[in-house]
Amino acid sequence: MSKQPTIIKQDRQQWSSEPAFIASMAGAAVGLGNLWRFPYMMGENGGGAFLVAYLIALIVVVLPIMMLEVAAGRLSKGGAVHTFGKINRFGRYYGWFVVLITVAITSYYLVITGWTLGYTVDAFRQDVDVFPEFSAGYNSVWYFIAVTLLAGAILIKGVKAIETASKILMPVLLLVIIYLVFEASQTSGWSQAKDFFFVVDWSRLLNVELWAFAFGQAFYTLAIGQGYLITYGSFIPRDTNVPRACLIVAGTETSIALLAGWMIFPFLFSFGMQPDAGSQLAFVTLPQVFASIDGGAYLAMLFFSLFFAAAFSSCLAGLKVLIAAVAEEFKQTNTQAVVWVCLLMLILGLFSALSFTPLNLNINGEPVLDVIDRIAGGDVIIVSGIMGAALFCWFIPPQTIRSVLGTENRWWEWRIYLIGRFLPVLVVAWLMITGAIKLMGN
Template sequence: MRRRHEFVEESRREWSSEPAFIASMAAAAVGLGNLWRFPYIMGENGGGAFVVAYLAALIVVVMPIMILEVAAGRLSKGSTVGTYRQVNRFGTVYGWFVVLVTTAITSYYLVITGWTLGYTVDAVRGDVRVFGQFSAGFNSLWYFLATTALAAAVLLRGVRAIETLSKLLMPALLALVLFLVYRAAQTPGWDETRDFFFQVDWARLLDGKLWGFAFGQAFYTLAIGQGYLVTYGSFIPRKTHLPRACLVVAGVETSVALLAGWMIFPYVFSFGMAPDQGSALAFETLPRVFEQQAGGGLLAVLFFALFFAAAFSSSLAGLKVIIAAVAEEFRLRERSAVLAVALLMVMLGSASALSFTPLQLTIGGEPVLDAVDRVAGGDVIIFSGLTGAALLCWFIPPQRIRTVLGTANRWWEWRIYLIGRYLPVLVLLWGVITYGVSQLQGAG
C-alpha cells in the first residue's frame, strides 16, 4: 500500500489557480480535435448544416456532461477507474473501458502529433511539403516515436510542467490563428467559405448520420467519456467556480474550431481542392498556404510549432489519464507507470504510423489510423460519455455533486441531472426503435 499512497500523494498536486486550470484544460481540449479534425469532419458533412448540429449538441448536451465529469473528478480526487469504482460495482468495469478508449485514441493521436513535429522541423529547414510527399518514406513512424519519447519525458516532470506549457501555448496559438484568418479573408475563396458556413441545407438536419458526426465531434473535442475531464478535475483548486471554468474552456474550444475552418477552407476553395478530402485536409492545404504567403517561411515555423504544441498538450492529457489509472490500480511509482504506458503507446501506435508509410497498413482497405479514428472517435465515445453520465447521475446523490460545483446556482445542478439521467434512456429507446424499423423494412 505504501507505493500506492506515494503515487496518490504525488499525483494530487493541484493546479495553482482557477486560471491555471482553465489554461490547462483548454490546452487539452484545443488540440488536434479543433485544428485537424473539426475542419475535415465539417468538410465531409455539408458545412453549415454540420456547424448547426455541432453547436446544438455542444450547448444542449455536451456542456452539462462536461461539468458533471469534472465535478466527479473533483469529488473523488482519484483516477478514472478509482472515480467510477466509488459509484457502484459496474463502475470499475466502465472505468477501465474509458481507459481503453483513451488508449486507442491516444495511440493514433501521437502519430498525428508526430506529423506536426515533422512539419515543424521541415519548416525550420525551409522545406515544407504537402502530405503525400511528407509521408512518402517512414517519417510518420520516426516522428511518432520521437513524440512519444518527448511526452514521456515531460510527464515525468508532473502537473506543473503541463501547466507552464499551457500558459505559454494558448495566447500565442490564438493570436496566430486570428492572423491567418485575417490573411485568408483576402483570398478568392473567402466568399465561397462564407457560403459554406452560412448556407445551411436544413433538410440535412434530418439525417441521423450528420447528428452522429456532430455529437461525436463535440464529445471528441471536449474529451467527454475519455477520462480527461475526470483526471484533470481531480487536480482542480478548491475555490474554483466549476461551471464558469468549464464554460470558458468550451468557449475557447468552440472559437478555435470555427476559426480553424475559416483559416483552412478559403485556401481549399482558392486552390480548387475538394473540402471532403479526409484526415489529411489540413496537411495538404497549409503547406501550399505558406508557400504563397509573404514571409511564409517564418509563418510556417510559427504555425507548425504552435500546432505541435497544441497537439502535444492534448497527447499529454490522454497519457495522463492512462498513467493515473495504471499507477493507482497496479500500485506503481509514477516513473514506472510513465515508462510502461510509453511502451504500450509504441506497440499500439506503430500500426497507425505505418499506415502512412510505403507499407500502407490498412483495415478493410482503410488506413489503420483513419479506421481507429472513425470508430473510437465517433460512436464509441458517444456511448462512453452517455454511460458515464448515467452512472454518475443515477448513483450519486445531487447534493454530493452540488458540494463541488463551487456555486449556489441550482440551475446547473438540475440541468446536469436531467441530461445525465434521461438522455441515455432516450438514446437507448431511439436506438431500439430505429433498429426495429430497419428490421421491419428489411422484412418488407
C-alpha cells in the same frame, strides 16, 4: 447497496489556480480536436448543416456532461478507474473501459502529433511538403517515436510542466490563427467559404449519420467519455467554480474550431480543392497556404511550432489519464507508470504510424489510423460519455455533486441531472424507433 463517493484527503498535486486549470484543460481540449479534426469532419459532412448539429450537441448535451465529469474527478481525487470504482463495485470495470478508449485514441493521436513535429522541423528547414510527399518515407514512424519519448520525459515532471506550457503557448497560437484567418479573407475562396459555413441544407439534419458525426465531434473535442476531464478535475484547486471554468473552456474550443475552419476552407476553395479530403485535410492545405503568402516561410515556422504545442498538450492529457490509472490501480510510482504507458503506446501506435508509410497498413483499404479514429472517436465515445454520466447521476446524490461544483447556482445542477439520468433512456428509445423504421423499410 452501493458505496457513496467521498472526498479522499491525500497529498496530491494541484493546479496552482483556477486560471491555470482553465488554461491546462483548454490545452487538452483545443489541440488536434479543433485544428485537425473539426475542419475535416465539417468538410466531410456538409458544412453549415454539420455546424448547426455540432452546436446543438455542444450546448444541449455536452456542456452538462463536461461539468459532471470534472466535478466527479474533483470529488474522488482520482483517475477514471478510481472514480467509477467508488460509485459501486461494477463501476471499476466501466472505468477500465473508459481507459481503453483513451488508449485507442492516444495511440493514433501521438502519430498525428508526430506529423505536426515533422512539419515544424521541415518549416525550419524551409522545406515544407504536402502530405503525400511528407509520408512517402517513414517520417510518420520516426516522429511518432520522438513525440512519445518526449511526452514521457515531460510527464515524469508532473502537472506543473503541463500548466506552464499551456499558459504560454495557447494565446500565441490563437493570435497566429487569427492572422491566418485575415489572410484567408483576402483570397478568392472567401465567399465560397462563407456559403459553406452559413448556407444550411436543412434536409441534411434529417440524416441520422450527420448527427452521429456531430455528437461524436462534440464529445471528442471536449474529451468527454475519455477520462481526461475526470483526471484533470482530480487536480482542481479548492476554490474553482466548475461551471464557469467549463464554459470558458468550451467557448475557447468552439471559437478555435470555427477559426480553424475559416483559416483552412477559403484557401482550400481558392486552390480548387474539395473539402472532403479526410484526415489529411489540414496537412494538404496548409503547406500550400504558406507557399502562397508573403513571409509564409517564417509564418510556417511559427504556426507549425504552435500547432505541435497544441497537439502535444492534448497528448499529455491523454497519457495522464492512462498514467493515473496504472499508478493508482497497480500501485506504481509516477515514473514507473509513465514508462509502462509509453511502452504500450509505442507498440500500439506503430500500427497507425505504418498506415502512412510505403507499407500502407490498412483495413479493407482504409488506413488503420482512420479506422481507429472513426470507431473510437465517434460512436464509442458517445456511448462512453452518456453511460458515464448515467452512472454518476443515478448513483451519486445531487447534493454531493453540488458540493463540488463550486457554485450556489442550481441551474447547472438541474441540467446535469436531467441529461445524465434521462438521456440514456431517450437514446435507447431513439435507436429502437430508427431500427424499427429500417426494418419496415426493408
